[in-house]
Amino acid sequence: MTPAARRVLEAAGRLFYERGIHAVGVDLIAAEAGVTKKTLYDRFGSKEQLVVEYLADRDERWRAFLAPRLAASASPQGRVLAVFDASRDWTNANSPRGCSMVNAHAEIDDPSHPAYALINGQKQWMLTLLTDLVRPLVPATADSLGRTLMLIHEGALVAHGLRIFPGALDHAREQAAILLAGAADPGSAN
Amino acid sequence: MTPAARRVLEAAGRLFYERGIHAVGVDLIAAEAGVTKKTLYDRFGSKEQLVVEYLADRDERWRAFLAPRLAASASPQGRVLAVFDASRDWTNANSPRGCSMVNAHAEIDDPSHPAYALINGQKQWMLTLLTDLVRPLVPATADSLGRTLMLIHEGALVAHGLRIFPGALDHAREQAAILLAGAADPGSAN
DNA sequence: CGTCGAGTATACAGATCGGTTTAGTATGGA
DNA sequence: TCCATACTAAACCGATCTGTATACTCGACG
Numbered sequence: 237m238t239p240a241a242r243r244v245l246e247a248a249g250r251l252f253y254e255r256g257i258h259a260v261g262v263d264l265i266a267a268e269a270g271v272t273k274k275t276l277y278d279r280f281g282s283k284e285q286l287v288v289e290y291l292a293d294r295d296e297r298w299r300a301f302l303a304p305r306l307a308a309s310a311s312p313q314g315r316v317l318a319v320f321d322a323s324r325d326w327t328n329a330n331s332p333r334g335c336s337m338v339n340a341h342a343e344i345d346d347p348s349h350p351a352y353a354l355i356n357g358q359k360q361w362m363l364t365l366l367t368d369l370v371r372p373l374v375p376a377t378a379d380s381l382g383r384t385l386m387l388i389h390e391g392a393l394v395a396h397g398l399r400i401f402p403g404a405l406d407h408a409r410e411q412a413a414i415l416l417a418g419a420a421d422p423g424s425a426n
Numbered sequence: 427m428t429p430a431a432r433r434v435l436e437a438a439g440r441l442f443y444e445r446g447i448h449a450v451g452v453d454l455i456a457a458e459a460g461v462t463k464k465t466l467y468d469r470f471g472s473k474e475q476l477v478v479e480y481l482a483d484r485d486e487r488w489r490a491f492l493a494p495r496l497a498a499s500a501s502p503q504g505r506v507l508a509v510f511d512a513s514r515d516w517t518n519a520n521s522p523r524g525c526s527m528v529n530a531h532a533e534i535d536d537p538s539h540p541a542y543a544l545i546n547g548q549k550q551w552m553l554t555l556l557t558d559l560v561r562p563l564v565p566a567t568a569d570s571l572g573r574t575l576m577l578i579h580e581g582a583l584v585a586h587g588l589r590i591f592p593g594a595l596d597h598a599r600e601q602a603a604i605l606l607a608g609a610a611d612p613g614s615a616n
Numbered sequence: 617c618g619t620c621g622a623g624t625a626t627a628c629a630g631a632t633c634g635g636t637t638t639a640g641t642a643t644g645g646a
Numbered sequence: 647t648c649c650a651t652a653c654t655a656a657a658c659c660g661a662t663c664t665g666t667a668t669a670c671t672c673g674a675c676g
Contacts, residue, residue, distance in 0.1 A: 238652065255535045258448035261633060272654055283634065334532070341588055342529035343446045359590045383591055384601050390590075391581030398531055400549045400580075401573055411574050428622065451663060462624055473664065
């Protein structure tokens with residue numbers, strides 16, 4: 237990726253996330269990147285493709301942010317909680333307005349849009365991750381617990397983005413810890 | 427509200443929800459409503475105001491949908507579960523693409539936009555409702571349990587809208603029931 | 617009978633949209 | 647030296663955007 241392309245992607249990412257995809261025009265992106273529209277179209281071809289690369293880049297950076305924290309956790313419980321810790325730090329630093337995938341989904345109705353598969357894939361990856369992390373703890377009910385953790389996690393991202401109440405991700409982490417403790421205990425419902 | 431205004435609001439609500447607010451122009455709304463643009467602007471004044479009335483109307487209809495189900499439940503537990511049941515039926519009938527408030531929020535960056543207060547008010551209303559419903563059960567920890575239920579509920583709406591896994595609202599209801607059962611039990615955490 | 621509100625039809629305005637085109641500059645490697 | 651790549655500058659395209667203006671019809675109501 238050329239330096240100009242990197243600046244375009246940075247500007248597009250910032251503007252798309254803060255103002256919404258349809259609300260941001262390519263002229264503004266080019267201007268903010270200090271680049272002409274010709275360069276933008278030479279590198280990305282279309283606004284649609286730029287949207288796809290924006291989402292792919294954000295997902296990639298999130299996974300790179302999460303990976304070392306997962307690797308640093310020794311226990312399954314610790315790894316699940318590391319996901320919530322990482323989400324808290326990530327949202328505080330990069331996502332005041334909630335999940336970029338969810339927000340982008342709100343603006344894209346066409347399921348054949350190339351961003352659709354990316355958005356769905358990202359959520360499936362998170363669900364699979366959480367489910368796989370709890371499988372050693374609760375082999376029989378890993379799917380159910382994974383889904384519950386997913387709901388709490390997604391709910392916390394929304395609550396954070398809409399400022400429903402402060403500390404949503406901390407609260408989510410607490411509840412996740414309780415669920416994990418209850419799951420480890422044999423006589424528990426789930 | 428005149429018949430033409432009602433048709434405009436119906437068309438706007440359908441199109442805004444299905445395609446996104448910025449993706450739908452007033453010309454299309456007027457055409458779908460079988461109305462001229464002049465009539466639309468005579469009744470609503472601006473697209474922004476139409477957006478506000480779209481969200482207000484949807485919120486009003488949701489509350490009207492929920493109210494009798496709450497009234498029909500005798501116990502606090504039953505009323506909380508009635509919220510999840512109502513959400514499941516409502517989303518199946520009206521919200522294949524998730525919460526209209528969350529989706530609208532993704533498209534509105536300006537906190538001074540009149541829709542902002544409406545969106546925030548709707549979420550605060552839901553949080554207060556859930557918290558007040560569990561207060562008789564757990565007077566000391568109602569705020570915490572209300573927030574947890576809110577996270578699960580919002581997460582389920584997102585999971586439903588993004589098709590993360592099927593039956594998200596049923597799963598949310600199950601988990602809510604477990605939380606309520608655990609909360610009623612004295613020796614429990616939370 | 618007269619008036620007023622609600623509506624249609626249509627043209628228009630100015631801005632912005634995504635995207636293209638033409639022309640030219642600077643750089644670095646074969 | 648030659649040539650491809652990366653870029654700037656700026657004009658241009660047709661379409662669409664929100665919003666307005668003009669002129670008219672129709673029915674209800676006093």
